[in-house]
Amino acid sequence: MLRVVVLVSGGGTNLQAIVDAVEKGEITHTEIVGVISNNKNAYALERAKKHGIPARCVSPKEFESRAQFNKALLEAVDGYTPDLVVLAGFLVVIPPEMIEKYQNRMINIHPSLIPSFCGTGYYGLKVHEAALERGVKVTGATVHFVDEGTDTGPILLQKAVEIRQGDTPEVLQRRVMEQAEWQILPRAIDLIANGKVTVSGGKTKMTE
Numbered sequence: 001m002l003r004v005v006v007l008v009s010g011g012g013t014n015l016q017a018i019v020d021a022v023e024k025g026e027i028t029h030t031e032i033v034g035v036i037s038n039n040k041n042a043y044a045l046e047r048a049k050k051h052g053i054p055a056r057c058v059s060p061k062e063f064e065s066r067a068q069f070n071k072a073l074l075e076a077v078d079g080y081t082p083d084l085v086v087l088a089g090f091l092v093v094i095p096p097e098m099i100e101k102y103q104n105r106m107i108n109i110h111p112s113l114i115p116s117f118c119g120t121g122y123y124g125l126k127v128h129e130a131a132l133e134r135g136v137k138v139t140g141a142t143v144h145f146v147d148e149g150t151d152t153g154p155i156l157l158q159k160a161v162e163i164r165q166g167d168t169p170e171v172l173q174r175r176v177m178e179q180a181e182w183q184i185l186p187r188a189i190d191l192i193a194n195g196k197v198t199v200s201g202g203k204t205k206m207t208e
């Protein structure tokens with residue numbers, strides 16, 4: 001059984017997609033053992049509680065230094081003894097010691113086709129604003145393993161989404177979530193839970 005902890009900051013629609021997929025049996029051999037948010041008002045925490053999943057807030061505001069927050073966050077994650085950490089819209093920089101400890105055991109969902117529109121400053125609506133500004137005809141989402149960079153780890157899954165005439169950033173964000181994020185993040189977890197993913201040389205390999 002893959003023990004999964006999900007880190008969130010906002011509405012939690014990706015968390016909901018994961019929870020629904022586990023409950024429907026689309027993700028097998030997996031248990032979501034905890035949800036952690038840096039934002040006490042994150043609706044994602046409500047979603048977790050509605051499904052009986054332990055949920056808690058660890059906020060940088062509660063600590064005198066970033067180092068103390070980093071230590072508390074890692075302790076909170078470790079406390080669930082996870083096999084996999086999933087960043088689902090988590091907007092806080094992951095502590096280096098946590099990246100080290102969970103190397104190849106921590107994944108992130110990014111709302112573009114990496115390496116486009118990613119890296120420092122590209123998050124949330126900003127990603128879609130940049131795609132529309134550049135005039136690309138196709139965007140999408142990426143699930144990747146987390147390494148010491150920003151959106152630079154080994155890519156696991158990607159799904160393309162068309163951009164339509166007249167799209168606003170908000171309309172595009174929703175389409176990318178519905179057609180890509182909510183599909184590939186649960187699928188990535190199921191692949192990992194069933195031992196179908198290996199990472200070597202900074203790239204992933206799938207055994208179907």
Ligand code: GRF
Pocket residue numbers: 008009010011012013014015044088089090109110111124177181
């Ligand atoms: C999503 O757009 C995701 O791609 C990005 O942050 C947002 C999280 O949304 N990483 P939600 O909290 O899962 O609804």
